Amino acid sequence: MKAPQDIILTPVITEASMANVQLRKYTFKVAKDANKIEIVKAVEALFPGTKVAKINTVNCRGRYKRMGQTGGYRPSFKKAIVTLKEDSKTIEFFDTML
Structure with a gap:
C-alpha cells in the first residue's frame, strides 16, 4: 500500500477550483494509478477531521x-x-487562499 503523500501529489489552484471551495469541493493532482478508495483514505489521513462524501476523478x-x-x-x-x-x-490550506 502506498503512503498518502504518494497518492495526493499537489493541490490544484485555479479560478475554477477556488470557486468550488465554497461548495466544499477541493481539487488535487493525484497519482495516475490511484483509485477512488485510495484517494478517500489518503485525504482523510492527510487532513484529520475531514469526511469525504464523494470523489470525481479526471484523466x-x-x-x-x-x-x-x-x-x-x-x-x-x-x-x-x-x-x-x-x-x-x-x-x-484552501481557506487561506481565499
Missing part, C-alpha cells in the same frame, strides 16, 4: 507545446475533485 491528457521549431507534449496527469460532508472539517 487529463498532456497538451501539445512548442519550443521554437520542435514540439512535444506536456505530461498527462490525473485530477481528483473531493467533496466533503457537511459535518466535516474544512481543509485549512
